[in-house]
Each structure stands twice: as C-alpha cells, then as structure tokens.
Amino acid sequence: MMDPSSPLIQPIITFLQSWNTNFLFITLASLLVWIIWRIVYNRLEFLSKKTKFDWDDLTLHALKTPISTLIWCWPATISIDCFIQEHFGIKLQWLSMLKVPMVIATLVWITIRFISNMERFVLNQKTHDETTVQAIAKVARLIFIVIGALTIMQAFGLSLSGLLTFGGVGGLIVGLAAKDLLSNFFGGMMIYFDRPFKVGDWIRSPDRQIEGTVERIGWRMTIIRTFDKRPLYIPNSVFSNIVVENPSRMLNRRIKETIGVRYSDSDKVESIVSEIKSMLKSHPDIDSKQTLIVNFNAFGPSSLQMLVYTFTKTVNWVRYHQVKEDVLLKIMNIIRQHNADIAYPTQTLKLEPQALEQSEQELLY
Structure with a gap:
C-alpha cells in the first residue's frame, strides 16, 4: 500500500479535503436557502388561496420553478469558479460574469411564465376573444425575450450600437433570404389586427378550396379543420391574396x-x-x-x-x-x-278530332 505521507499522495489528499469542504459547505448552504424558500412559498400559497384575487396565485406559480432553479445554479457557478481557480490557477472571467445574465434570464423566465399563466386564466374565463388574447400574449413574450437577450449581451460587454448596426445589414440579408417566412409573419400580424376571423370561426374561400373551422392561428401558418375532420395547414401569407368568407359572423x-x-x-x-x-x-x-x-x-x-x-x-x-x-x-x-296540393311536373296532350281519327285509321290499316 502507498504511504499517505508520501509526497505524491499528500497534495491529492489536500486537494480532496479542500474541495470536499468547500463543495459540502456550498451545497448545505444552497439546501438551507432552498428549504427556507419552500417554507416561504408554501406559506404565501396558503395565504393567497384565501384571497378572492387570482393574480397572486398566478404570480406565485410563475415564481416557483425559476427561483428554485436560481437557488441551485448560483452556488454551482461559485463552486466551479472556486475549484478551477484554486486548483488550476485559472480565472475564468466569463464564469464570474455569468451570475448577472443568470439573474436576468430568471427574471425573463418569471415574466414569461406569468404571461402564460395570465393567458390560460383569461382564456378559461371565456369573456374575451381567444385570438386577441393569444396575440397579445405572444407579442408580450416576444418583447421580453428580446429585451432579456439584449440585456444579457450588454452584460457580457457586447456593444449594442454595433450589434444594431450589424443587425441592420444582417436584417436586409436575412429578409431577402427568408421573404416567405417574413410574409407569413406579417400575414399573421394582419390576421391578429384586422381580425377577419378568430379561433373557432367557420370560414371558407371562394378563391381556394378552403372551408372549415379555425383551430389555431400561429405566426407562420393557420390550422383549419375541415368538416370531414382533415387538418389544413395554410401559410398566413395566403390570406393576403384571397377572399375569405366568415359565415360565423x-x-x-x-x-x-x-x-x-x-x-x-x-x-x-x-x-x-x-x-x-x-x-x-x-x-x-x-x-x-x-x-x-x-x-x-x-x-x-x-x-x-x-x-x-x-x-x-x-x-x-x-x-x-x-x-x-x-x-x-x-x-x-x-x-x-285549403284543399289544395303542391304541384308536381305534369304534361297535358291535346289531340284534335281530325288528327285522332287519322291516327285510328292508320292503326286499322
């Protein structure tokens, strides 16, 4: 067996002891914070159920998973940073900067979950137009995702002015390459704002063989279920060039x-x-x-x-x-x-006496 006091074994034992101590301390601290968060969350959930408002329930549900994830991921980055710095002598700058983007991503995640919860809640109430609610929710999610992405880029030191300048040129190139995708996107925007139809409407087009019930209006295509239960996947740009009849209205x-x-x-x-x-x-x-x-x-x-x-x-x-x-x-x-009756197709033949006698004579001979 190898001697623990050996010069080759001693650094390894010191490394394991140091790493185990730091890792155990950070893990226990994370566990303690997570337990406190769960206790606070359960208490707040208990209180929110006693209120007549639904917004507090929606907010708490949006906070639950992102906060729990942040509690475990934040200490994990600290542990990895300490391990690499102490035992390899390398300072990873991006790992130290990861905490701010992590917080930003968590806030964006919470906001998106809250918007989705609100969307489901409003749709279940069935007091608002389903298409309008879905459109507002999609636009709101897109706005917060873009804001979060730009903020994270700025946190990593990227210049937003240069990014926007590059985005102008890149946007032109992408627009030419993906004109069909963009036309479908703006076709979807037209449907959302002009509202020629909404989810659940029966529509048909005399220009195309399109007839059925609208199931979903997406950013790229609309799904219509025909009366023989076949799904039709129609690009939104099509609706800019055809006549749409909405018998549901x-x-x-x-x-x-x-x-x-x-x-x-x-x-x-x-x-x-x-x-x-x-x-x-x-x-x-x-x-x-x-x-x-x-x-x-x-x-x-x-x-x-x-x-x-x-x-x-x-x-x-x-x-x-x-x-x-x-x-x-x-x-x-x-x-x-009234002693009358509905007529049905009939024909009356009128024969002149002379013609009748002539016909009889022809029959005799």
Whole structure:
C-alpha cells in the first residue's frame, strides 16, 4: 500500500479535503436557502388561496420553478469558479460574469411564465376573444425575450450600437433570404389586427378550396379543420391574396324557396299566400324585422309558383335546418287546409278530332 505521507499522495489528499469542504459547505448552504424558500412559498400559497384575487396565485406559480432553479445554479457557478481557480490557477472571467445574465434570464423566465399563466386564466374565463388574447400574449413574450437577450449581451460587454448596426445589414440579408417566412409573419400580424376571423370561426374561400373551422392561428401558418375532420395547414401569407368568407359572423340565415301549387287551385292562391305570410310573421324563430316576402311569383310549366323569402333568428347551421323544416311543414299544412296540393311536373296532350281519327285509321290499316 502507498504511504499517505508520501509526497505524491499528500497534495491529492489536500486537494480532496479542500474541495470536499468547500463543495459540502456550498451545497448545505444552497439546501438551507432552498428549504427556507419552500417554507416561504408554501406559506404565501396558503395565504393567497384565501384571497378572492387570482393574480397572486398566478404570480406565485410563475415564481416557483425559476427561483428554485436560481437557488441551485448560483452556488454551482461559485463552486466551479472556486475549484478551477484554486486548483488550476485559472480565472475564468466569463464564469464570474455569468451570475448577472443568470439573474436576468430568471427574471425573463418569471415574466414569461406569468404571461402564460395570465393567458390560460383569461382564456378559461371565456369573456374575451381567444385570438386577441393569444396575440397579445405572444407579442408580450416576444418583447421580453428580446429585451432579456439584449440585456444579457450588454452584460457580457457586447456593444449594442454595433450589434444594431450589424443587425441592420444582417436584417436586409436575412429578409431577402427568408421573404416567405417574413410574409407569413406579417400575414399573421394582419390576421391578429384586422381580425377577419378568430379561433373557432367557420370560414371558407371562394378563391381556394378552403372551408372549415379555425383551430389555431400561429405566426407562420393557420390550422383549419375541415368538416370531414382533415387538418389544413395554410401559410398566413395566403390570406393576403384571397377572399375569405366568415359565415360565423352572419346575423341571420336566409330561407328562400319557390313552392308551386296546381293550376286547378288558382282560386285559392291568394288566401294561401296571405296565411303563409301571417304564419311567418308570428313564427318565434323567424326574424320579422328582416325582409319577409311571400308572393305569387310566376306561372310555371306545371304549377303556380309562390316565392317564400325570409330570415331565421338563429345562425347555427343545425338549428337553422330545424327551423326551415318546421316552416316548410307548416306551409304544406296550410296548402292542404285549403284543399289544395303542391304541384308536381305534369304534361297535358291535346289531340284534335281530325288528327285522332287519322291516327285510328292508320292503326286499322
């Protein structure tokens, strides 16, 4: 066995003892601070649950993980710095400067978590427009990330004026290389600010084969779920060049039908028209404030045609068809109550007597 007093072994033992002592002290100190933080956090969480406000809960939740991470990472940088400096004689300047960026990154992390918590809270309340809330949250997160990144660069001694000058030239180069990406980004901004549609809206475009429900509006693309449940991933720049129809923002839905009765019921048409109009005006699901037309409209090939033109109060697609069905059934009952009937395509052949006799003679011979 090797002698512990050996000149070769003694420096190693001294090194391990010194390192173990420093590392143990820093670790115990970090553990003590972390325990104190957890006790304070649990106490604050207990008090916040008794309040009627939700902002304190959101703030505490945003603080929890970043503060715990900082408590362990800060002493870790001190331990590494001491170890390298004492045993290798090297002073790493960037490691000493790492503490300030670490604090800045923690503050930015807390802010981003708070913004995300607020976004989820507001969306769960369902009192604000989902698209607007998401847009504001994304812009706020982007602003704080940029501010944090610039502050960290300045903490490392980088010149922001030079960086901005380089960014101007670099931005031009990047803009030319990534024009599609930028056009999609500004297309997304246009959607957020002009708000032609929002998440949950049913939209369609007569210019493209696009129709479905908006699921998500991102910075680069919008996701639309078609009625057969297929997802469509559409770049935002597309919406700058097409017409978008938003049926979800309709105020009413239209019922427009042409109904024909038999020519033999011509004497009953006037009373049928009058009764249908009265029925529509008193119908609870018909908006009588909108245009309402019930008139004898045309002489058809095999029917006397009546135009029924009105609007429902509902814009829901399923409910609209239920109302339309009820209206059509009531119209059919009104027609039958007048001993009339709905016409169907017929043809009447009129033969002259001379032509009939000639046809019979041709059959005999």
